[in-house]
Amino acid sequence: MTAQLIDGVALARQWRARVAERAAALAARGHRPGLAVILVGDDPASQVYVRNKVKACGEAGIHSVLETYPASLTQDELLARIAALNADPTIHGILVQLPLPPHIDAQRVIEAIAPAKDVDGFHVANAGALLVGQRGYWPCTPYGCMKMLEHIGIELRGKHAVVIGRSNIVGKPMALLLLQANATVTICHSATANLAHHTRQADVIVAAVGRPRMLTADMVKPGAVVLDVGINRLPDGKLCGDVDFDAVREVAGWITPVPGGVGPMTIAMLLLNTVEAAERAAG
Ligand code: NAP
DSSP: OOOEEOOHHHHHHHHHHHHHHHHHHHHHTTOOOEEEEEEESOOHHHHHHHHHHHHHHHHHTOEEEEEEEOTTOOHHHHHHHHHHHHTOTTOOEEEEOSOOOTTSOHHHHHHHSOGGGOTTOOSHHHHHHHHHTOOOOOOHHHHHHHHHHHHHTOOOTTOEEEEEOOOTTTHHHHHHHHHHTTOEEEEEOTTOSOHHHHHTTOSEEEEOSOOTTOBOGGGSOTTOEEEEOOOEEOTTSOEEOSBOHHHHTTTOSEEOOSSSSHHHHHHHHHHHHHHHHHHHHHO
């Protein structure tokens, strides 16, 4: 079997077009959506991510403000900027690009963002809303994965989903969203004994680890849906995911590529959360 490809670029384009329509409708009523993006330090990967987010905002008709600060910025200075953005009515979403320099407590910074403007969905209020099944802002990467599953038309009820990784920004919210969709969910992590035993039973696998090509073909049940969240840079400079794509695509039913899979959907969901935040603010 050769898996069908889930084209994240094409699907993200559709979502961005829908967001652009909603942003235009808001702007026509005098409520142009606004996103503030804060970058502290000069991490090259973060610079690329931030640039892509700002560019995507422009294309969707979302006003964006990029604030860049040197790594020497103090935590108090950053908290003061967030307080100002919380109070700014032209800004509906605030995104602080992670990672932050080690002298800044990232969780403290995230908690300073008003939950209504936390379009990354990392604030405990939004994490808690997801846990109890209330509508808050969902973290963009798992949200994008759910849209991909919806797009291919898989019925998740009764399916076994295995999420590899338990971070607060990907693995845990991914598992909760799958649970909410009535899948039976197994969460694997670095202390999981016999990972392959779990993944081989999965109808859906989400790999969110950060280890190049760690999910090999022998770990995948024929016909399974495989979503590859990982972004890893190889010594030759190329990007690859957590999935051994060439081999796994011969076994899986559906698979996402890296690049061009989950990544573009993450940005599309950031735009979607931002336009939703602006709609709520506009009443
Ligand atoms: P993270 O915070 O480092 O979490 C990685 C998770 O993988 C941890 O829960 C860890 O377990 C688990 N893990 C590590 N080694 C393992 C192993 N051998 N077997 C099973 N589990 C193992 O990373 P993250 O922020 O969730 O990101 C994961 C990957 O996704 C990274 O490559 C990141 O760049 C990428 N990413 C992509 C997007 C996108 O838009 N495509 C967005 C966000 C992240 P422990 O908890 O036990 O340590």
